[in-house]
Amino acid sequence: MKYNFFTELKFTSAYKEYINAHPAIREAMCLKAQYPDYFDGITEGDLLAGRIQHGLIGFSPDEWGPTAFGYYCLTTEIEKHLKENDYSTEQRTEIEEILEFWSTENTSFKLRSRYTEEMKKYLPSDDWMNQSGIAFPLYRLTGGTPDFSTLLKLGIPGLRDKITKLLESADAESKDPDFYRGLLIALDVFVNVIDFYIDNVKQLLGKETGQSRISDLEKLLNVLEAVKISKPRTFHEALQLFWLYTFLGDVRNYGRMDMYMGDFLASDIDNGIITEEEALRLVQSLWKLMVDRHTVVHNRVIIGGRGRRNEKNADRFAMLALEASRTVLAIEPQLSLRIYKGMNPEVYEKALDVIGEGRTFPILYNDDVNIGSVVKAFEFNKLDAEQYVPYGCGEYIIEHESFGTPSGVINLLKALEVTLHNGIDPMTGKEAGLALGDFNSFKSFGDLWNAYNKQVEHFVRLMAEQEVLEYKVAGETAPFLFMSMLYGECLDSGKGMFSGGIKYLGGTLETYGNTNTSDSLLAIKKLVYESNSVPKGELLQALDSDFEGYELLRKKLLDVPKYGNDNNEADNMVSKVHEHVCTYVREQKDRVGLHSYLVVNINNSANTLMGHSTSASADGRKSCMSMNNGNNPTSGYDKNGVTAMLNSLVKPRTDIHAGAVQNLKFSKNMFREKRDILKSLLQTYFDNGGAQAMITVVDKDDLRSAMKEPEKYQHIFVRVGGFSARFVELARDIQEDILTRTLY
């Protein structure tokens, strides 16, 4: 992001000028002020136009910093910028006035100021990354996946016609004409942006001397000029229109790209308009642009799956996308392949090739489990459910029909910790949750279980209320024009997405520490309540002192069965904890008035960040260590081999939440030389109900890490000269020897 004094000022003036105007008009005028200014020029090698450096004040549905969504202002960054740069006194005063203005006018401030007393008390902080607490709200409207098919079918002129007609009949049908007026202005902004890039390309062409680059730029110029005035006719034009739109709507997840790009690709190739190689170059360029977008947890591209109207053509794009991910060595896009019985085996083989090269993509989603789960969890019919797409870290929505931003995080392990300390957070010494009695007063495990449930439920209720409030404030603030023009029933009803324009407005709550919580509860159940071998007071002391002086107690805790080993007792506890939170969350929808409200058990760095502020836990985890990731066992706690781990993974229900993720790690050797075994392993996992898999291919680096942190790498078995051993149990020099040899 960069600071652009002129544009920020212009943006603020536009907002002020239209402050009392219709929200659609105000938003449109603000978009006009910030775009194309926040766009960045084309960079060497780009075959598509579209880069961005958003400003420190602006408008977007998604977040541009912690709590920066809607109308946002990154005050701290601006102040920092002011300190480091020369500005006249006059300018400084002007900037200070702007900051003063936005301090009460930004959307998250408006949202927070409408929190109830209870919300304020129990959700005092928004800084989930650094502060300790059970639950935190998130401020963003993320994960929306608009109707790209329609965008590409109509293009800008087609959309303009459609909206103009709707505007003409608006009064007669008592729909809101200003909504449509706002949309038309938004389309003007779209054209402005294209003009910006046309100029940009022309300038570059004036300076460029390399013949091949000149030819690329000339092609790009033609493409830009074409999409400005007509709907896209070629693959290149489709990619270009799509890409610019994603910035305007700040859409960071791209849905079923194979479906909406497949026909363009197939027709261009079949008609000799483009070669396979040229098509690949375009997709590679798009992939690189996605990387440079630095959205970190977004950039989802979905390929494969049931319910594609043009399966053959879509698969051609899927193959191309896989090849692009194989050749562009980057951590994004998060290419995700939906697999199903009867799919094109070529696509699946190719996917395994790409994963086997250590790309960690595509992420695999099992339609044969997920479609049924989506039907149940969201109460969609099967046809709608077939259009599910994972976005961000792994939440599902129905493409351009439903929306479900994760608007909060809950740390289940912290909830247990606070419950064990009668409402106090031992990290801060402050009240952080309900005081439900001290540990001693829980006479049976059932008492503790009930108290933990109450604690979690209390925060779930608040988070559900917060989600609804967020939508309410968002809906009052703006129609979010670019997304709304391609979402749900917005166009027909004349309403923005959060003002009644979509039928399926849902929400999600990210849960963390699920496995640690379950393993901890089981350890307490067995050692404190069943065998009476650990007194309550001693356990608390051990936890509070991070096991210093309680090493033996920690060993006992570690010896209690853990999730990830196909041990029924441990796995059942995970299922129970999972089912409790998922069911309770799901029940909130009717109370607060959402189409759905569901748990997501996903993967990002929150398990680590929130782990930093979570004390030692009864599963033997030390204070401040990472918590488990997604639906995975805690690292190093799975010791029975991969089939046992996979058997555990499929036990928690998948039809009561909006997505869960799991990481699997294999050796390169496995992919290269034991492909048949690997395929049967994955097939069995998916047959057994495996919903999803993120596959990392382990290489020598993992062995090196295993030598440094053996406790985390218990699961690596090595095979040398006729016998198997756990790598971490071997003598140092032998480990080193193996490092130079192959794994397994």
Next chain:
Amino acid sequence: MNGLVYDIHRFSLHDGPGIRTTIFLKGCPLDCLWCHNPEAKSFEPQLSFNSNLCTLCGNCEKSCPNNVHQIIDGKHIINFDLCRTSEECVENCPAGALSIIGYSESVEEIMETVNKDRKYFENSGGGLTISGGEPMAQFDFTFEILKRAKESGIHTAIETCGQSTEQRFMKVLPYVDLFLFDYKETDPENHKNYTGVSNKQILKNLELILENGASVILRCPLIPGFNDNEKHFRGIAGLQKKFPSIKLIEIMAYHNTGRDKAEKIGLVNPLKDLSSVSESEKKMWINSLTRLGCTNVTFG
């Protein structure tokens, strides 16, 4: 019925085809110089100590009723002979440095674990392998597991040194889909010196099961300076010539990965200084064996 088990490996890929669950039984009638699983030799549970993990806290010394442990001058000295495997020390060791190798498990428990991966076996062409130690030495237990597995449609394999009675081999034969049969040394005298027993009975058993249609992979541990000689190679080739039904010859080249295992259980490794076989040596072996007419030779 219970047996003495010392480990169960799920997702084992090296003891027969496909994805397998391998049960390691404790106790072996042979005493090979090069044994890479010394903890599997004894028919009794035994104490194991991993000095890398020990923090010298002294808990074991205090808790052991039999004076097995002593910490003297920063050194942990263990008198393994006195141990009654009562486990007090294990329970009180905060570092996880102590453990008892070998535990009793019932056929039912084993089958429950095995059945958990049934679908993996079916999809990969895998199954169950009983290894050891020597599975034929806990015969009734082994037989019962094999029978149950086979009857419920699970592919079965055993890894055996071949030392048992002919009756027993004939009895398990219908329940074993694949024998991973060790062939350690051709010369009977040498065999006795290296393993403690002659190979006479072993060969008889091998021939018996082959004549009766068993499916066999011959596993040949090759130990430099012991059995990597022309005579033994000829023996291997001769066997395969006589029994073309031997599907595969798996050379298990000596590796010193198990070097420190003996020490952990209070034993001395007689080959402690022998280093692993080099790739070039392995190539030479393969060449010699093929020259002598062996086919289907691989490294296990």
